[in-house]
Amino acid sequence: xxxSLRIWRQPDADTKGEMVPYEIDGVxxxxxxLEMLDVLNEHLISEGKDPVAFDHDCREGICxxxxxxxxxxxxxxxxxxxxxxxxxxxxxxxxxxxxxPWRAGAFPVIKDLVVDxxxxxxxxQAGGYISAPTGTAPDAHAVPIPKQDADAAFNxxxxxxxxxxxxxxxxxxxMLFMAAKVAHLGLTxxxxxxxxxxxxxxxxxxxxxxxxxxxxxxxxxxxCPKEIGLDVIGRLNKDFRKAAIRAA
Amino acid sequence: MSTDFYRDGEPVxxxxxxxxxxxxxxxxxxxxxxxxxxANRRKLRVIVVGTGLAxxxxxxxxxxxxxRVANYCFQDSARRAHSxxxxxxxxxxxxxxxxxxxxxxxxxxxVKGGDFRSRESNVHRLAEVSTEIIDQCVAQGVPFARExxxxxxxxxxxxxxxxxxxxxxxxxxxxxxxxxxxxxxxxVAAGTVDLHxxxxxxxxxxxxxxxxxxxxxxxxxxxISTELADAVVLATGGYxxxxxxxxxxxxxxxxxxxxxxxxxxxxxNPCYTQIHPTCIPQSGDHQSKLTLMSESLRNDxxxxxxxxxxxxxxxxxxxxDERDYYLERRYPAFGNLVPRDIASRAAKIVCDExxxxxxxxxxxxxDFADAIxxxxxxxxxxxxxxxxxMYERITGENPYERPMRIYPAVHYTMGGLWVDYDLSSNxxxxxxxxxxxxSDHGANRLGASALMQGLSDGYFVLPxxxxxxxxxxxxxxxxxxHEAVVAARKEVDDRIEFFLHNDGDRTVDSFHRELxxxxxxxxxxxxxxxxxxxxxxxxxxLKAEFYKRxxxxxxxxxxxxxxxxxxxxADFFELGELMCIDALHRTESCGGHFRAESQTEEGEAKRxxxxxxxxxxxxxxxxxxxxxxxxxxxxxVKPTQRSYK
Numbered sequence: 001x002x003x004s005l006r007i008w009r010q011p012d013a014d015t016k017g018e019m020v021p022y023e024i025d026g027v028x029x030x031x032x033x034l035e036m037l038d039v040l041n042e043h044l045i046s047e048g049k050d051p052v053a054f055d056h057d058c059r060e061g062i063c064x065x066x067x068x069x070x071x072x073x074x075x076x077x078x079x080x081x082x083x084x085x086x087x088x089x090x091x092x093x094x095x096x097x098x099x100x101p102w103r104a105g106a107f108p109v110i111k112d113l114v115v116d117x118x119x120x121x122x123x124x125q126a127g128g129y130i131s132a133p134t135g136t137a138p139d140a141h142a143v144p145i146p147k148q149d150a151d152a153a154f155n156x157x158x159x160x161x162x163x164x165x166x167x168x169x170x171x172x173x174x175m176l177f178m179a180a181k182v183a184h185l186g187l188t189x190x191x192x193x194x195x196x197x198x199x200x201x202x203x204x205x206x207x208x209x210x211x212x213x214x215x216x217x218x219x220x221x222x223x224c225p226k227e228i229g230l231d232v233i234g235r236l237n238k239d240f241r242k243a244a245i246r247a248a
Numbered sequence: 249m250s251t252d253f254y255r256d257g258e259p260v261x262x263x264x265x266x267x268x269x270x271x272x273x274x275x276x277x278x279x280x281x282x283x284x285x286x287a288n289r290r291k292l293r294v295i296v297v298g299t300g301l302a303x304x305x306x307x308x309x310x311x312x313x314x315x316r317v318a319n320y321c322f323q324d325s326a327r328r329a330h331s332x333x334x335x336x337x338x339x340x341x342x343x344x345x346x347x348x349x350x351x352x353x354x355x356x357x358x359v360k361g362g363d364f365r366s367r368e369s370n371v372h373r374l375a376e377v378s379t380e381i382i383d384q385c386v387a388q389g390v391p392f393a394r395e396x397x398x399x400x401x402x403x404x405x406x407x408x409x410x411x412x413x414x415x416x417x418x419x420x421x422x423x424x425x426x427x428x429x430x431x432x433x434x435x436v437a438a439g440t441v442d443l444h445x446x447x448x449x450x451x452x453x454x455x456x457x458x459x460x461x462x463x464x465x466x467x468x469x470x471x472i473s474t475e476l477a478d479a480v481v482l483a484t485g486g487y488x489x490x491x492x493x494x495x496x497x498x499x500x501x502x503x504x505x506x507x508x509x510x511x512x513x514x515x516x517n518p519c520y521t522q523i524h525p526t527c528i529p530q531s532g533d534h535q536s537k538l539t540l541m542s543e544s545l546r547n548d549x550x551x552x553x554x555x556x557x558x559x560x561x562x563x564x565x566x567x568x569d570e571r572d573y574y575l576e577r578r579y580p581a582f583g584n585l586v587p588r589d590i591a592s593r594a595a596k597i598v599c600d601e602x603x604x605x606x607x608x609x610x611x612x613x614x615d616f617a618d619a620i621x622x623x624x625x626x627x628x629x630x631x632x633x634x635x636x637x638m639y640e641r642i643t644g645e646n647p648y649e650r651p652m653r654i655y656p657a658v659h660y661t662m663g664g665l666w667v668d669y670d671l672s673s674n675x676x677x678x679x680x681x682x683x684x685x686x687s688d689h690g691a692n693r694l695g696a697s698a699l700m701q702g703l704s705d706g707y708f709v710l711p712x713x714x715x716x717x718x719x720x721x722x723x724x725x726x727x728x729x730h731e732a733v734v735a736a737r738k739e740v741d742d743r744i745e746f747f748l749h750n751d752g753d754r755t756v757d758s759f760h761r762e763l764x765x766x767x768x769x770x771x772x773x774x775x776x777x778x779x780x781x782x783x784x785x786x787x788x789x790l791k792a793e794f795y796k797r798x799x800x801x802x803x804x805x806x807x808x809x810x811x812x813x814x815x816x817x818a819d820f821f822e823l824g825e826l827m828c829i830d831a832l833h834r835t836e837s838c839g840g841h842f843r844a845e846s847q848t849e850e851g852e853a854k855r856x857x858x859x860x861x862x863x864x865x866x867x868x869x870x871x872x873x874x875x876x877x878x879x880x881x882x883x884x885v886k887p888t889q890r891s892y893k
Contacts, residue, residue, distance in 0.1 A: 011806070012806060012807075028531070028532050028534055030531035030532055030534075030644075031531075031532065031534040032536070032642075034536065035534045035535070035536050036534075038534070038536055038757070039534055042755050042757060042758070044801075045755045045799060045801055045810065046753075046755065046799075048801065049801070050801055050802055051801065051809070051810060053807055053809055055324060056498060057323060057328055057330070057497040057498055057499045058328075058330060058332065058333045058497040058498075059497070059498060059536060059537045059539075060333055060495075060537075060539045060540075060638070061638065061641075062332050062333050062419065062422055063323075063328040063330070063332050063333065064325075064327070064328060064332075065323065065324065065328050078641070080637075081641055085638070085641050085642070087641065087642065087644070089644055110468055110807055111806070111807040114324075114807060116324070117324060117325065118324070118445065120325065121325055121326070121327075121433060121436075121443075121445075124429075124430060124433045125433045125434070125436050125437040126437065128430055128433065129388070129430035129431060129433060129434045130387070130388050130389045130430070131434065132384070132387035132388050132431070133309075133312040133431075134305075134308070134309040134312060134384060134431075134707045134708070135380075135708075136387065137380070137383035137384045137387035138383065138387070139383055140342070140382045140383045140385075140386040140400060141344065141399055141400065143386075144394075144397065144398025144399055145394055145398050146394075146398050147394045147395060147396050150391055150392070150393070150394040151394075153389070153391040154391040154393075154416060154417065154423075157416075157423060157426065158419065158422075160422075161325065161327055161328075184389065184391065185389050188389045188391070190386070190387055190388070190389050191389050
């Protein structure tokens with residue numbers, strides 16, 4: 001198939017970027033979206049031009065590295081699918097496609113389609129863990145966990161930290177990412193002792209990193225490739241209120 | 249003695265395996281190893297390269313112990329290391345199912361599964377530690393699958409006859425890695441671990457025979473810097489991407505290991521690669537990687553091909569008696585659950601004979617029709633739903649209605665840097681953990697064992713063994729003006745300069761793809777004397793052309809993904825040649841290494857214990873590599889020909 005692309009090009013963090021048009025022909029519908037960009041880059045290099053920089057690694061939808069806004073949608077048109085798992089058969093011959101990086105105040109552009117998501121790591125550092133130094137653990141069967149709690153914890157823990165939720169949110173909020181971790185750990189018995197300090201620490205780090213506030217728009221969950229539900233946000237709010245009252 | 253392409257050297261002097269009854273060796277080693285006083289630990293610096301299961305767990309644990317840790321990864325976050333993609337599960341000898349499992353049985357299965365090419369002492373320790381890993385992960389909040397009573401669920405996996413595999417749906421690697429990542433981030437917040445993301449190790453610094461630091465490139469600014477320490481731990485993963493197409497992440501590379509190898513670290517058994525039987529077949533020339541479908545699918549799926557060659561009918565139109573369920577036919581005892589190496593080669597054989605399905609005839613069916621009949625679509629969906637969805641996204645075909653097409657692909661590398669029992673390489677102060685080392689899987693890794701080994705090394709083994717070395721530290725303080733540091737930096741600068749100023753006309757990927765095809769053709773599922781000799785010649789020619797014609801755009805002082813790839817592919821060329829030399833010298837078949845000249849009358853792999861019961865540890869040589877043999881002794885599991893009939 002033949003496609004007309006417009007891709008965000010920005011040489012570095014300090015230089016202003018722009019949308020640049022490219023034409024590409026002979027794209028196989030079995031190719032993934034990133035493989036289509038690989039082909040484009042091969043052409044660009046052959047012409048002595050700078051290839052388009054984009055983050056990617058596992059290309060099987062689990063590492064969370066890939067991060068493209070495709071025609072205005074984080075990870076593109078297919079539900080529950082990361083950019084790397086999106087295939088060209090979802091597009092048609094002659095389509096025009098706009099490709100942009102995640103756009104959010106807390107995710108500054110590094111180059112072209114590559115952004116800095118280190119703010120997510122800082123949120124985890126502020127409490128997104130259970131303190132269990134190596135060697136201190138009791139037998140794994142010491143504390144049974146009801147299956148429904150374990151399953152719910154897993155659903156929240158499925159977050160891949162890609163940041164699509166932030167890119168999709170009109171406020172640039174990192175609420176869904178943060179709430180998924182708060183819910184995962186809060187649903188396990190092991191996560192209870194730190195439940196309150198965790199949520200306070202993480203929310204403070206979230207706000208400090210420059211993410212916007214949550215106004216329950218729901219775009220985050222709609223864009224999430226792992227279909228993390230909005231219910232985790234309700235959980236976080238509840239935990240936060242409880243903790244804030246206790247701390248006051 | 250000089251042989252084709254290599255020289256024989258002295259045998260490996262000492263693998264430091266403790267003696268005595270095997271079940272007491274790890275305890276004895278922990279007692280005999282020297283400790284570092286807690287107050288002195290903060291004076292000791294340790295570099296950990298890599299943040300996968302083996303790296304993040306080691307960095308976090310060393311930080312908890314009070315060492316000062318510098319941790320590096322090339323990804324934008326430590327959470328993205330490729331351990332995240334492991335699907336199936338993690339083994340542990342908990343015997344929660346009361347089905348006859350024990351530490352000794354896990355040990356036995358792993359030695360046998362490795363086709364008697366691993367060290368008994370190491371494997372026994374792995375089996376012992378396995379139970380602690382599960383405890384540790386549960387304490388961190390890892391959401392393993394559970395039963396209605398609230399206890400952990402187990403499944404049988406990858407050819408095991410007991411249910412010892414713990415799992416978290418099809419995302420076990422992700423959940424275990426996030427546990428380690430969170431423990432690591434906790435230490436970052438505590439100030440014990442200094443974490444550098446988007447940094448790539450490009451050289452090892454050796455001073456007076458000891459590993460003392462690394463040279464890294466900041467992948468965003470291009471800045472080259474030096475990190476000095478008392479010890480260096482490489483947890484940099486496997487080298488499957490030498491084949492270009494593999495189930496590895498695109499960034500996986502051998503550079504850190506290879507730079508250490510060029511500085512004197514032995515590279516052991518490089519030809520032992522694992523070809524995983526259940527991957528989605530290649531769809532075209534644009535293909536950039538292959539995707540694994542979890543091996544757990546073989547628990548319920550039946551593998552078959554049409555009996556008639558070149559049968560292009562829709563699979564539903566092929567009647568039962570015209571199908572060849574070749575694994576069930578050839579291996580009635582294990583059927584579809586035979587180990588990976590056997591399942592892969594069986595698929596290659598039927599495809600080579602012309603029975604393959606799909607594009608190019610490179611595929612076999614994995615059929616769930618019986619399972620759906622027996623259990624209902626809902627139950628199948630609950631077990632494998634996410635995998636079926638992934639298959640449909642990639643191929644555009646619905647596996648509930650039409651059998652999946654699968655084909656083997658490179659998945660894991662059992663070879664790696666040589667380490668002794670303490671996980672120390674032959675360079676003092678250089679330790680290697682996880683897939684980057686060679687030690688526990690022999691010639692074939694069993695399913696659900698990679699996660700076990702990565703976490704065993706990182707959480708429990710290395711933190712206990714490294715103290716014996718660090719007890720002699722802190723070592724003499726070094727400045728960045730030390731001649732060894734200056735020399736290592738110059739090597740890095742020269743390589744970068746070369747690539748950016750080479751007047752070439754071919755992309756890095758075009759070379760990598762071509763190298764991969766050579767490796768897959770001649771050093772893949774089946775190797776022969778003739779093919780390997782041909783491959784060595786082809787690799788040498790292609791390497792010469794690479795240095796003449798490779799074209800890298802852009803500058804050094806910026807994010808430059810082409811420059812990153814160029815350095816990695818340059819190292820893959822040298823590794824690829826060594827893999828072929830290793831495969832050529834090992835004229836037996838064992839595990840993932842199948843030599844056409846060494847098979848039984850029935851076409852099964854034929855080991856040659858008389859001549860090859862050793863680890864091949866290769867020393868780098870500018871002209872030719874030098875082979876050091878470490879003899880393998882089997883006191884507890886007597887080598888037998890593996891049989892899964």
